[in-house]
Structure formats: structure tokens, C-alpha cells
Amino acid sequence: MWKKDETPSSPPATPKKEESPAPSRPAPPPPSGEQRATIGRSITIRGEVRGNEDLLIQGEIDGSVELEKQAVTVGEEGKVTANITGRVVTVEGFVEGDLKAEERVILTSSAQVQGDITAPRVVLEDGANFRGGIDMGVPGKESGKADASSSQESGRDSGPTKSSGTAGGSGDGSPSSSDTRKDAQEKSGKAKV
Amino acid sequence: MRWLRRLWPEPPPESEAEEAEEPEDTEETGPPAVERAAPGIAALFHELEPDGTHAVLDLGPAARTHLDIYSRYARRIRFADLLGAPARGENWATALQALPSGARELFDVVLAWDLLDRMSPEEHPLLVERLAGLTSEGALLHILVNASPDRPPRPVRFTLQSLERIRHEPEAHPWPTWPPLLPAEVERVLEPFHVIHAFTLRLGYRAYVAVRREEE
Numbered sequence: 377m378w379k380k381d382e383t384p385s386s387p388p389a390t391p392k393k394e395e396s397p398a399p400s401r402p403a404p405p406p407p408s409g410e411q412r413a414t415i416g417r418s419i420t421i422r423g424e425v426r427g428n429e430d431l432l433i434q435g436e437i438d439g440s441v442e443l444e445k446q447a448v449t450v451g452e453e454g455k456v457t458a459n460i461t462g463r464v465v466t467v468e469g470f471v472e473g474d475l476k477a478e479e480r481v482i483l484t485s486s487a488q489v490q491g492d493i494t495a496p497r498v499v500l501e502d503g504a505n506f507r508g509g510i511d512m513g514v515p516g517k518e519s520g521k522a523d524a525s526s527s528q529e530s531g532r533d534s535g536p537t538k539s540s541g542t543a544g545g546s547g548d549g550s551p552s553s554s555d556t557r558k559d560a561q562e563k564s565g566k567a568k569v
Numbered sequence: 570m571r572w573l574r575r576l577w578p579e580p581p582p583e584s585e586a587e588e589a590e591e592p593e594d595t596e597e598t599g600p601p602a603v604e605r606a607a608p609g610i611a612a613l614f615h616e617l618e619p620d621g622t623h624a625v626l627d628l629g630p631a632a633r634t635h636l637d638i639y640s641r642y643a644r645r646i647r648f649a650d651l652l653g654a655p656a657r658g659e660n661w662a663t664a665l666q667a668l669p670s671g672a673r674e675l676f677d678v679v680l681a682w683d684l685l686d687r688m689s690p691e692e693h694p695l696l697v698e699r700l701a702g703l704t705s706e707g708a709l710l711h712i713l714v715n716a717s718p719d720r721p722p723r724p725v726r727f728t729l730q731s732l733e734r735i736r737h738e739p740e741a742h743p744w745p746t747w748p749p750l751l752p753a754e755v756e757r758v759l760e761p762f763h764v765i766h767a768f769t770l771r772l773g774y775r776a777y778v779a780v781r782r783e784e785e
Contacts, residue, residue: 498636506631506648509674512621513644 607735609776717773
């Protein structure tokens with residue numbers, strides 16, 4: 377029997393966890409190609425992964441992943457020993473390697489990451505296990521103002537505030553967001569000391 | 570008198586009430602996690618311009634709130650999780666060596682938490698020397714030391730809640746057996762970092778903010 381939402385253009389075997397805002401229904405595919413490929417649990421790849429589709433990794437990759445304009449997600453069962461480059465890189469599983477994203481890197485609560493992150497915005501959820509460096513000064517990029525966009529984020533607190541510098545501060549800000557940003561201001565002086 | 574009972578519900582049986590107030594292992598683990606003032610952290614960040622140009626090295630584990638706070642000041646942040654080295658089976662010397670080289674990355678803010686308390690006196694110079702190699706002139710160091718006889722029976726994991734509040738959570742393992750570092754010794758141990766602020770906190774902790782200055 378014909379079903380309303382079954383159309384020839386719908387992507388085959390769309391994974392359950394749809395994270396990217398990319399349309400997964402009959403809309404015409406955007407030029408960059410918004411379908412998401414999946415590397416399944418039983419797949420192991422040694423080498424270089426490149427392409428023009430978003431990618432969900434549930435298997436193992438040992439090498440490199442370069443999808444500069446795409447969203448790359450390392451699923452909860454994914455195990456990647458590689459540097460990953462993407463537009464948005466989301467990690468729910470294990471990564472040993474550097475993460476580089478044009479827009480943002482998101483480490484969810486189940487993420488285990490050892491490596492360096494380069495992205496203008498980084499989201500670190502509670503429970504994420506991360507060891508490494510974060511560089512938010514991506515050369516050539518405009519500074520991004522804070523915008524709470526992850527579902528885990530409910531907005532930032534009051535932003536840069538100068539404390540009194542004395543004991544017993546009572547201001548109890550409630551940080552709620554880890555969506556970080558870089559400021560474009562370049563000042564030569566570091567500490568005022 | 571039923572209405573009164575509704576307002577003042579009957580207390581639980583004595584045994585239950587005791588259990589509720591005193592967890593079984595309170596004596597071993599110390600008090601449960603609590604949130605306290607963090608004057609050392611406030612003083613540290615008060616010294617910085619919130620212009621996003623700084624580089625922060627946190628020797629503790631990564632935490633969402635830490636990233637949120639540091640990112641207001643820093644463009645580069647490193648979570649080294651040196652505190653987790655023993656749990657990973659690494660000794661301090663190995664863990665210190667695994668830090669990036671100063672030639673590659675220099676920091677102007679370092680949060681060392683209570684690392685000195687966890688290391689042997691022989692390892693203190695290793696830590697400070699390594700930090701000196703990773704920092705620039707004028708860099709700021711925040712460190713906590715507890716030499717008080719009242720210190721909690723187990724080390725504490727510190728998690729920033731804001732610039733002025735910090736969460737203290739007892740860890741599972743006991744303190745190492747090293748003699749505690751007395752306040753008078755701290756300044757000597759921290760050379761070439763010079764203490765510019767010191768705060769006495771509850772449970773015997775002292776928070777120090779020091780600046781790296783070469784001898785004149």
C-alpha cells in the first residue's frame with residue numbers, strides 16, 4: 377500500500393538520531409548535499425575518509441576524517457583514532473585525535489576525547505570526558521557572539537563581570553551554557569599585574 | 570488534632586532519621602559535596618581583562634562550567650587533567666612531561682588546584698619548574714593548599730560554579746601520606762611565582778594567587 381511519506385527521494389536507512397538541522401524529508405537536496413552517510417558498528421576503516429555528505433560514525437576509524445563542509449558525528453558506539461575536520465563535529469563516543477570545525481565542536485555527556493580542538497565555538501556537556509587544548513581563535517573568522525543554540529544550553533549568564541577580588545564573594549551566578557566564543561579584540565596586555 | 574499533624578508531619582522513626590542525616594560513610598569521606606565562596610578564583614580573574622585574549626591552563630579535569638568561565642577571558646584553554654594521573658596509572662613525573670612544551674604553547678593563567686598537596690615534597694620543584702616553563706612573565710597561578718589538622722579526611726575535587734563560587738566534592742581515595750605543606754613553605758616552593766593574594770578558606774584550605782616574576 378502506498379504510504380504518504382514514502383517518496384523515492386527520501387534517503388535510505390535514515391539513522392534514528394537526527395542531529396543536524398538538515399532536512400531529511402522530500403525537500404530538494406541542497407547543493408552541498410545534506411544526506412548523511414553512516415559507518416555502521418561492524419565497519420572498521422583504516423585510512424582517509426573524505427566526501428560531501430554528513431557522516432555518522434558508529435564503527436571504528438583509524439586514519440583521518442576530512443569533511444570540511446559537512447557535519448561529522450561520532451556516535452556513542454563510534455571509536456575514532458584520527459584527526460577529524462568538519463563544519464560541525466559532534467562527539468558522543470570515543471575520539472583520540474584533533475577536532476577541527478569551521479562552526480563548532482560539541483562534546484556530549486558520553487564523549488571521551490583526547491586531543492586538541494580548534495573551532496570558534498565549543499560545547500562541552502556535563503559528563504563529557506575531555507583532555508586536551510581548545511583554540512577558539514580560528515584565523516580569518518569573524519568573532520561569533522554567544523548564542524545559545526544547543527539543546528543543552530539555556531542561555532548564558534551575565535557575561536564578563538569584574539569581581540571584587542576580595543574574599544567571600546556572594547554573587548552566585550548560575551552558569552548554564554558552555555557554548556563558548558572567541559572575541560576578536562586583540563589587546564597586547566595580558567594580566568594587569 | 571489531625572490538622573496539626575498535617576502541618577507537622579510525624580518524624581520518621583529514630584533509626585531512619587539518623588540514616589537520613591548521617592550517611593553510612595560520612596566519617597570516611599567527610600562532608601558531602603558543598604558549594605563555597607571562591608575568593609582566590611575571583612581575585613585571579615579580577616586581575617585579567619575579559620577580552621578573550623588570554624591562555625588558560627587548567628590542571629584539573631575538563632568541566633562545562635570551567636569552559637564557560639574561561640572562555641570569557643581566554644581564546645586558548647587547555648584541560649590537562651593532571652589530577653587524574655594517578656587514576657590513569659601515571660606517575661607525576663610522566664604526567665608532567667606529557668604537558669605541551671612551552672615552546673609550542675605558553676599560558677598566562679594556570680589553575681593548579683591542590684596538586685601540591687597530592688605530590689611528595691621531592692615532586693614539588695618538578696611541578697613548579699614545569700609550570701614556569703609553560704608560562705610567560707606576569708602569568709598568574711592559582712593554587713590551593715591544606716596543611717590544617719582540620720582538613721577533610723579525603724582530598725576534594727573542586728568544580729567552579731561561577732567566578733565566586735566553587736563546589737567541593739570529596740574524592741574516593743585518601744590523602745597521600747606526605748607531610749602537609751605548611752603556609753610558610755608555600756611561598757618558597759612556588760618560586761618564581763610570587764604570592765600576591767592569599768585567602769583562608771573553610772576546612773583548612775588556603776587559596777593562593779601568585780604571579781610569575783623573575784628575580785630582580
